[in-house]
Amino acid sequence: xxxxxxxxxxxxxxxxxxxxxxxxxxxxxxxxxxxxxxxxxxxxxxxxxxxxxxxxxxxxxxxxxxxxxxxxxxxxxxxxxxxxxxxxxxxxxxxxxxxxxxxxxxxxxxxxxxxxxxxxxxxxxxxxxxxxxxxxxxxxxxxxxxxxxxxxxxxxxxxxxxxxxxxxxxxxxxxxxxxxxxxxxxxxxxxxxxxxxxxxxxxxxxxxxxxxxxxxxxxxxxxxxxxxxxxx
Numbered sequence: 001x002x003x004x005x006x007x008x009x010x011x012x013x014x015x016x017x018x019x020x021x022x023x024x025x026x027x028x029x030x031x032x033x034x035x036x037x038x039x040x041x042x043x044x045x046x047x048x049x050x051x052x053x054x055x056x057x058x059x060x061x062x063x064x065x066x067x068x069x070x071x072x073x074x075x076x077x078x079x080x081x082x083x084x085x086x087x088x089x090x091x092x093x094x095x096x097x098x099x100x101x102x103x104x105x106x107x108x109x110x111x112x113x114x115x116x117x118x119x120x121x122x123x124x125x126x127x128x129x130x131x132x133x134x135x136x137x138x139x140x141x142x143x144x145x146x147x148x149x150x151x152x153x154x155x156x157x158x159x160x161x162x163x164x165x166x167x168x169x170x171x172x173x174x175x176x177x178x179x180x181x182x183x184x185x186x187x188x189x190x191x192x193x194x195x196x197x198x199x200x201x202x203x204x205x206x207x208x209x210x211x212x213x214x215x216x217x218x219x220x221x222x223x224x225x226x227x228x229x230x231x232x
Contacts, residue, residue, distance in 0.1 A: 009033045009123065012053040014044040014070065015085070016062050020108075024057065027112035028119070041065030045073055055119050058102070059085045060093055068100045075101035079160040081122035085110075091197075098201035103162040104188065105198075121189035122162070136171045138219055138232055141210055143171050152210060162187065163206050166199075170220065170230035179227040203228055 011028055015021040016039050025035045036051055038044035041062050048056070056074060060067035071082055084097035084105040094105050104118050136143040142151040145168055150157045159167065165187045170178065178186075180196040188198060203222075207214040221231045 009055070010036065010051060010053045011055045011057060011119065012036050012038060012044065012047060012051065013057045014038045014041065014062065014067070015057070015059045016040060017059075020059075023112075024115070027115065030112075031116050031119075033119075041067070041070040041073075044070055048074060048078075053080060055122055056080055056082045057085060057115075057119075058082060060097060061087060068096055071097065071100040071102055075160070079158070081161060083115075083118055083122070094195075095197060095201060098198065099205070101160065101205075103160060124189055136174075138171070138174065138230065140212070141219055143167060145171075150210065157209050159206070159209060163202060163209070166202050166206060167210070167220075167230075170228065174230045174232045177223045177226050177229045183228070199228075 009032075011033050013021060013024050013028070013035055015024065015037075018039070021037055021039065025037060028035045036047055036053065038047050042064055044056075044058070045065070058067045058070055062070065065073070067084055071084065074080065074082060081104075082102045084094075084100075084102040085108060086093045086097065086105060087108050089107045094107075097105055103122055106115060106118060136145070140153045142154075143149075144151070148164060150159055150164065150167065166183065169183065169186045180199045183199045184196070187202075203220055204214070207217050207220055210219055211217045219231055221229060223229055
C-alpha cells in the first residue's frame with residue numbers, strides 16, 4: 001500500500017463558479033502549490049477537516065452556507081490564514097468578511113500574480129524582530145513571541161496568525177505610534193495595494209480578545225489621525 005506524503009503548501013479554494021475555480025487552481029499550481037477545490041461551503045467544511053490546508057480562499061457568494069458563515073465556522077477551530085474574495089469593492093462585504101475572521105480580501109477581477117503575492121505574504125512566519133525578548137509583559141497581558149502565545153491574566157488567548165503578528169509588531173516598540181501604512185507593510189508584507197480597513201478591523205478583533213473592555217482599550221489604543229500604539 002502506498003502512503004501519500006504531503007509536500008509543500010496546500011491551498012483550499014472555495015468557489016462555486018467552475019471557470020474561476022479552474023483558473024485559480026491553474027495559477028496557484030504554477031506557483032508549485034497543491035490546490036484542493038470545493039464548490040460550496042458545506043463541501044469546504046468537510047474537506048477542511050481532512051486536508052488541513054495552509055491557506056483558505058473563500059468566495060463570499062456561495063450557495064447554501066455563504067462565505068461569511070464558512071469563515072466563522074473555520075475560525076471556531078483554526079487560525080489558518082483566510083482570504084475572502086468579493087465580486088465588487090463593497091465596503092460592507094469587505095468589512096463583514098474581515099470581521100468574520102478573514103486575514104485579507106481580494107476584489108474580482110484580480111490578477112493571478114496579485115493572488116499569489118497575497119498568499120505568500122500570509123504564509124510568512126512570524127519572526128520577532130528582537131529574539132532576546134523571551135516574553136513581554138504589559139499589565140495583565142503577557143506575550144511570548146517564540147512560542148506564539150498570548151496570556152491574559154495567566155489564561156491563553158487564541159489569536160489568528162495575523163492578529164498575533166499585529167500584536168507582536170506593536171509590542172516590540174511599546175508607546176511608538178504606528179501608522180496604518182506602516183502596519184500594512186510590517187504585518188501583511190505589502191505596501192502597494194494595501195487598505196487601511198484591514199488594519200482597523202484587525203485592531204477591533206484584537207481588542208475583543210486582549211482587552212477587558214474593548215470599547216475603552218487599555219493596551220491597543222488609537223492615536224487619532226495617526227494610527228495605533230501599544231500602551232504600557
